[in-house]
Amino acid sequence: MTETIGFIGLGIMGRPMALNLVRAGYPLTVYARRQVSMVPLLEAGATGCSSPAEVARRSSIVFVMVSDTPDVEQVVLGDEGVIEGVRPGAIVVDMSTISPSATRAMAERLREVGAEMLDAPVSGGDVGAAAGTLSIMVGGSEDAFLRVRPLFEVMGQNIVHVGDNGAGQVCKACNQVLVAQTIAAVGEAMLLARASGVDPAKVREALLGGFAGSRVLDVHGRRMLESDYVPGFKAALHQKDMRIVLEAASELGIGLPGAAQVTQLINALVGQGEGDLDSAALHRVQQRTHGKA
Known part of the structure; x- marks a missing residue:
């Protein structure tokens, strides 16, 4: 079967992902709310x-990459949305980070018109999107996953079929819980080193070689040392993701106190007008709290 590919959402992440598909030789139809975003x-x-x-009328596989749950719902289910043009047998692949329960509801709506849905959120930021090295966590049927996998391989490297519809979004929520709390932990370690009169750069160097070593300590630890918060992933988007995490936890009746606590740091950062900075800038909130900024 020769697939026809569509891509909706050409922002910081979607544009390089779609470009990688074109460069790999796939004919692509695209749509973005802002016409200028389609130009590249x-x-x-x-x-x-x-x-x-x-896009849906022209495509057997439709990718969606937009910001939040309401945006995906509008693109998929709204006026002139995907559901109005989708073909029987088509697959809609949402690569946004949104609510797991909303994902399951949309998958059911698409099934009613003969289409399948995969939720396939990503990790790796704009750098990974451009390089085609994203981590892609996928929810949906095995058959749909296998059909789309060659396209995923153009956009990413670590590609895991996690489970049924919604499982990919649950996995991404788990990712954001870990990343946010690790950023906060790295920030606290840097704060402790400075307050003790010890060079935090040397502390980071030592820790990277031991059990505490991590990509967050490597990448975001450097950002904190250099006060370099040019965004790879904006704090405002991390705030949105943590809202999804806590809403999902509430729906399940479970408590995630660590996630709730670090969300307050991100909320403070965004509330201070710094939501366009990288989420590693939550270290600024930690510093201000202790008069160390």
């Missing part, structure tokens, strides 16, 4: 569409 894709050979429904 059109110049690369993609075909522009006037709505998500038009």
Whole structure:
């Protein structure tokens, strides 16, 4: 079967992911709310569409990469949305980070019109999107996953079919819980080193070689040392993801106190007008709290 591919959402993450598909030789139809966002894709050979429904009418596999749950719901289920044009047998692949329960509800709506859905959120930021090295966590049927896998391999390297619809979003929520709390832990370690009069750069260097070593300590620890918070992943988006985490936990009736606590640091950072900084900048909140900024 020759697949026809569509891509909706051409922002910081979606644009490089879609470009990688074009460069791999896949004919692509695209849509973005802002016409200017489509220009790099059109110049690369993609075909522009006037709505998500038009993309769906032209495509057997439709990728969606937008910001939040309401955005995906509008793209998939809204006026001129994917559901109005989707073909029987098509697959809609949502690579956004959204609510697991909303994902399951959308998958059911698409099944009613003969289409399947995969939730396939990613980790790796804009650098991973451009390099085609994203980690992709996938929920949905095994058959749909295997059909889309060659396309995932253009965009990422660590590709795991986690389970049924919603499982990919649950996995991404777990990822954000770990990342947020590890950023906070690295920030506290840097704070303790400085307050003790010990060079935090040397502390980081020593810790990277032991059990405490991690990519967060490596990448975000450097950001904290250099006060370099040019975003790879904006704090405002991490705030949105942690809201999804805590809403999911509430739906399940479980407590995630560590996640709740670090969310307050991110909320403070965004509330202080710094939501466009990298989420590692939550260290600024830690520093201000102790008069060390």
